[in-house]
Amino acid sequence: MTTVQNTIARIEVAEEHRKSESLTTKALRRLRKDKLTLMAMAVILVLVALAALAPVIEGQLGVSYTQVQTESRFLPFGSFPNILGTDDLGRDHLARLLYGGRVSLSIAFFAAMLSIVIGVSLGMITGYYGGIIDDVVNWFISTLNSIPQLFLLLIISALFIRTTTDSGVFPLILVLGLLGWTGTTRLVRGETLSLREREYVVAARAMGANPLRIMFVHILPNLFSVIIITLMIDLGSLIIAEATLSFLGLGVKPPEPTWGNMLQSARDYFNRGVHLVIMPGLLIFITVLCLYVIGDGLRDAFDPTAKE
Amino acid sequence: MIKYTLRRLFQAIPTFFGITILSYLLLWFAPGDPVSLLTFSPSTTPADRERLAARLGVNDPITVQYLRWLAGDDWMRIDDDGDNISDRCFILPCDADGDGVNEPPGERYGIIRGDFGRSFTRPRNVIDLIAERIPATLELGAISLMLGLVVGVPTGIFAAVRKGSGFDNFTRVSSVVFSAVPIFWLGLILILLFGRVLFPNLSPNPFMLGGQCPPVLIGGCPPLQGRLLYIFLPAFVLAAQVIAVYSRFMRASMLDVIGQDYMRTAHSKGLSRRTVWFRHGARNALIPLATFLGPAITGLLGGAVLTETIFSWPGLGRLGFESVIQQDYPMVMAFVIIGSLATIVGYILSDILYALIDPRIRFD
Numbered sequence: 001m002t003t004v005q006n007t008i009a010r011i012e013v014a015e016e017h018r019k020s021e022s023l024t025t026k027a028l029r030r031l032r033k034d035k036l037t038l039m040a041m042a043v044i045l046v047l048v049a050l051a052a053l054a055p056v057i058e059g060q061l062g063v064s065y066t067q068v069q070t071e072s073r074f075l076p077f078g079s080f081p082n083i084l085g086t087d088d089l090g091r092d093h094l095a096r097l098l099y100g101g102r103v104s105l106s107i108a109f110f111a112a113m114l115s116i117v118i119g120v121s122l123g124m125i126t127g128y129y130g131g132i133i134d135d136v137v138n139w140f141i142s143t144l145n146s147i148p149q150l151f152l153l154l155i156i157s158a159l160f161i162r163t164t165t166d167s168g169v170f171p172l173i174l175v176l177g178l179l180g181w182t183g184t185t186r187l188v189r190g191e192t193l194s195l196r197e198r199e200y201v202v203a204a205r206a207m208g209a210n211p212l213r214i215m216f217v218h219i220l221p222n223l224f225s226v227i228i229i230t231l232m233i234d235l236g237s238l239i240i241a242e243a244t245l246s247f248l249g250l251g252v253k254p255p256e257p258t259w260g261n262m263l264q265s266a267r268d269y270f271n272r273g274v275h276l277v278i279m280p281g282l283l284i285f286i287t288v289l290c291l292y293v294i295g296d297g298l299r300d301a302f303d304p305t306a307k308e
Numbered sequence: 309m310i311k312y313t314l315r316r317l318f319q320a321i322p323t324f325f326g327i328t329i330l331s332y333l334l335l336w337f338a339p340g341d342p343v344s345l346l347t348f349s350p351s352t353t354p355a356d357r358e359r360l361a362a363r364l365g366v367n368d369p370i371t372v373q374y375l376r377w378l379a380g381d382d383w384m385r386i387d388d389d390g391d392n393i394s395d396r397c398f399i400l401p402c403d404a405d406g407d408g409v410n411e412p413p414g415e416r417y418g419i420i421r422g423d424f425g426r427s428f429t430r431p432r433n434v435i436d437l438i439a440e441r442i443p444a445t446l447e448l449g450a451i452s453l454m455l456g457l458v459v460g461v462p463t464g465i466f467a468a469v470r471k472g473s474g475f476d477n478f479t480r481v482s483s484v485v486f487s488a489v490p491i492f493w494l495g496l497i498l499i500l501l502f503g504r505v506l507f508p509n510l511s512p513n514p515f516m517l518g519g520q521c522p523p524v525l526i527g528g529c530p531p532l533q534g535r536l537l538y539i540f541l542p543a544f545v546l547a548a549q550v551i552a553v554y555s556r557f558m559r560a561s562m563l564d565v566i567g568q569d570y571m572r573t574a575h576s577k578g579l580s581r582r583t584v585w586f587r588h589g590a591r592n593a594l595i596p597l598a599t600f601l602g603p604a605i606t607g608l609l610g611g612a613v614l615t616e617t618i619f620s621w622p623g624l625g626r627l628g629f630e631s632v633i634q635q636d637y638p639m640v641m642a643f644v645i646i647g648s649l650a651t652i653v654g655y656i657l658s659d660i661l662y663a664l665i666d667p668r669i670r671f672d
Contacts, residue, residue, distance in 0.1 A: 139322060139323070139326060140326070142323050143323050143326035143327055143330060144330075145651075146323055146327055146606075146648045146651045146652050146655075147327060147330075147331070147644055147647065147648045147651070148606045148609045148610045148647045148648070148651065149606065149610060150610035150611075150613055150614075151609070151610060151613065151628060151643060151644065151647055152644075154613065154628075154629065154632050155334065155632055155640055155644070156334070158632045158633065158635065159334070159335075159338040159635075160338070236488065240490050243490055243492075243493075244490065244492060244614065247490075247492050248614075248617065248629065249633075250632075250633075263492070263493060263496070267496060270499075270500065270504070274500065274504075277496050277497070277500060278497070280493075281490060281493030281496065281497065284490050284493065285488055285489050285490065285493065288488040288489075288490075289484065289485065289488035289489075291488075292484055292487065292488050293484065296484070
């Protein structure tokens with residue numbers, strides 16, 4: 001009799017425990033079952049690892065991403081040792097893709113970080129304080145958003161990046177990061193507006209916590225899911241933005257390879273080097289696709305209204 | 309309703325001024341000055357330079373320059389007796405260079421009166437150059453938007469009605485695929501596919517050529533039938549993402565509507581499923597689509613830059629891109645202002661349309 005009751009009690013405790021599971025735990029459990037998202041994460045990890053290992057791979061294959069070799073221009077796929085062939089200057093295509101990936105991925109990563117930091121701080125401040133700061137920031141955002149985004153990027157890049165003497169990686173990160181925060185700000189502001197009225201925030205305020213503490217200790221952790229989802233989508237759009245600018249000749253300058261500027265030079269060699277058109281774009285496409293899939297997967301996993 | 313429209317228009321004024329200030333500052337801080345841009349010829353004497361600087365007014369304070377650009381200078385220096393020497397002056401001194409003779413009267417009307425000045429690189433007025441490119445972009449944009457609506461909306465509705473079906477999964481995957489593919493690469497691949505792989509012997513190959521002919525709306529060379537071949541690829545590339553976004557949006561909106569009580573009521577009254585879905589469901593699911601008009605205009609203008617550059621389409625996007633590359637400041641400014649105005653108008657139209665379609669939205 002007692003054992004049965006013990007068992008029942010234990011089940012009840014277990015159920016109670018399961019119910020009180022935090023949203024993050026629940027999300028992680030859901031994510032483990034989401035094969036598609038996991039696969040996309042794996043692909044991204046592989047791509048990042050390959051890009052990081054670019055010098056090693058280059059060394060092992062005995063090829064070079066900078067060495068110009070006029071006698072072996074436009075080698076097709078499957079040559080040796082240039083597995084993916086060579087480009088218009090005889091440089092190894094695979095090595096250039098890997099090094100290009102390094103540049104493209106780091107630009108997207110650092111620009112995303114910059115825009116997230118700006119977006120989240122401004123979003124929390126405007127959402128928490130409201131009033132005149134909120135009005136001014138909102139006015140600024142709607143002004144910035146009224147200018148067609150790509151056009152603004154083009155102009156700023158043309159004016160500022162083209163005049164730098166180096167490859168233009170650092171200014172590009174700044175430009176992309178400083179222009180990309182508006183969406184995050186709006187999102188975070190909305191979340192903060194509702195979080196501000198929660199009991200625990202009111203309680204913290206009643207106990208005399210200062211606004212900075214409330215924002216960082218009580219509001220920020222609750223924005224985690226929003227931030228991580230935005231980060232994934234942002235990374236995807238930033239990779240496209242970088243590629244677009246570099247493709248148009250307004251981003252990273254050759255000889256520094258990125259997936260975008262590799263396509264720019266490939267466009268002139270439609271006849272002799274079709275492989276040069278296909279691969280960089282394919283890598284951009286796969287990376288962005290995976291990031292969007294991860295973003296969607298995370299959104300579903302963190303959705304508090306979703307049923308098990 | 310009229311009050312609501314007026315209020316929205318009124319609200320747009322600060323945004324518009326924000327844009328003018330922002331874009332003016334941007335170019336002010338830009339490296340390189342217009343005078344040296346215009347006088348790269350080594351035979352230009354310093355005196356010529358001075359005269360050009362005076363004519364462009366680059367030595368005036370930034371506020372005066374901004375004001376001149378915004379509202380013109382025909383009211384700053386007025387010539388009363390027709391001797392080409394200004395007699396009455398506001399803001400600006402009549403005799404700026406101190407030679408004892410008053411300067412000629414102002415001749416600019418400012419952007420708020422449609423005077424964007426003259427292009428640096430082409431010997432014509434900016435506004436004329438832009439106006440003659442509008443039809444080509446309008447043609448491309450309208451067809452893409454239409455494709456987006458005609459393909460995207462029904463796709464989204466059917467996907468929602470048949471949630472979980474093969475069709476639903478297929479469209480969901482393709483919509484993610486098309487939002488992830490860089491459109492310039494899609495354009496290149498399609499040119500490759502149609503020009504080299506599918507029709508390698510066509511000469512001239514309309515898919516490869518892109519817009520070698522002026523568009524129909526301004527009396528282009530091939531008749532409409534032939535024109536369709538030329539516009540096929542650029543319109544598809546531009547429409548691909550519109551279709552992806554619209555179908556995803558419609559699916560979500562339709563799923564939301566399907567869960568509503570009135571849908572269950574309609575079902576339980578014994579109405580046919582088709583009536584319930586399309587008369588009660590789709591019509592309500594379409595309402596939020598009105599909010600997409602504003603973003604659509606920005607998106608199409610941005611996409612036009614890439615699509616037109618790749619397909620050599622003689623439209624606004626390509627002109628804008630060329631102006632940016634050539635640092636043709638008056639053109640660039642005009643593009644920013646006109647593009648932003650189009651966006652603002654798009655957003656206002658969205659709001660008004662939304663309020664018109666959905667009686668639950670109140671105007672005040």
